[in-house]
Amino acid sequence: MTDVEMVVGRRANKRGLATRESMLDAAIRSLASGDPGAVSGNRIAKEIGATWGTVKYQFGDIDGLWAAVLRHTAERRGDLPANVPSTASLRERVTAIIDNMYDGLAGTDSRAIETLRAAMPRDRDEFERLYPLTAAEFASWRDAWLDTCRRAFAGLDVDPERLAEVAAFIPGAMRGIASEKQLGTYTDLDLARRGITNAIVALLGMS
Structure with missing residues (x-):
C-alpha cells in the first residue's frame, strides 16, 4: 500500500x-x-x-x-462512583454512588435507554431470540455494574453477599426515585435518597 x-x-x-x-x-x-x-x-x-x-x-x-446504542452510552457513562478516593468512608462511597446515579438517570442517555427497554419483549427467552445482540449488551451491564460496586468498596470489610444484594436493588430503587422526580410527586426526594443511603450503609456496615 x-x-x-x-x-x-x-x-x-x-x-x-x-x-x-x-x-x-x-x-x-x-x-x-x-x-x-x-x-x-x-x-x-x-x-x-x-x-x-x-x-x-x-x-x-x-x-x-x-x-x-447501549455500548455507546456505556462508554460515555464510565464508572458511576468515579473520583472517590480509596480513603473514603463507607458512607462517602455509598453517597457518591447514589448521587451519581440520581444525576445520571435524569440525562438524555438514561431516558433513551428507558424508552428502548420499554419496547423490548418482557419474556427473556423471546428477547434473546429476537434481539440477541441487544440482550447480550444488557446482560453485560449486570456483570459490569457488580464489578463496579466491588471496586467501589474495595479495601473495606464488606460482606460480598450483602454487596451483591445492594448491587441488585440500587438500580431499580434509583429509577423509582428518578421516575417520581419526572412525574412530579409530593414525596421529599432528598429524604428518600438519604433513606436509601442510610439503609445501604447500615446493611454493608453490619458485622
Whole structure:
C-alpha cells in the first residue's frame, strides 16, 4: 500500500467513525423523547437524515443498532462512583454512588435507554431470540455494574453477599426515585435518597 492510499484510508475511516457516532447520537436523542415510535428503524433513519439502507450498512440491522446504542452510552457513562478516593468512608462511597446515579438517570442517555427497554419483549427467552445482540449488551451491564460496586468498596470489610444484594436493588430503587422526580410527586426526594443511603450503609456496615 502506498503512502497516499494509507492517508486516504485513514481519512475514510475517520469519516466512517464520525458518521457512525453521529447516527448513534441522533438515535439516542430520538429515543430520549420517550415516544414509543422512536424505536422504529425507519423513524430512526429519518431522524438521522439517512436511508434505512445506510443505517443497516453501519449496524447490520435494528438489533445491531440498539446494541451499538447501549455500548455507546456505556462508554460515555464510565464508572458511576468515579473520583472517590480509596480513603473514603463507607458512607462517602455509598453517597457518591447514589448521587451519581440520581444525576445520571435524569440525562438524555438514561431516558433513551428507558424508552428502548420499554419496547423490548418482557419474556427473556423471546428477547434473546429476537434481539440477541441487544440482550447480550444488557446482560453485560449486570456483570459490569457488580464489578463496579466491588471496586467501589474495595479495601473495606464488606460482606460480598450483602454487596451483591445492594448491587441488585440500587438500580431499580434509583429509577423509582428518578421516575417520581419526572412525574412530579409530593414525596421529599432528598429524604428518600438519604433513606436509601442510610439503609445501604447500615446493611454493608453490619458485622
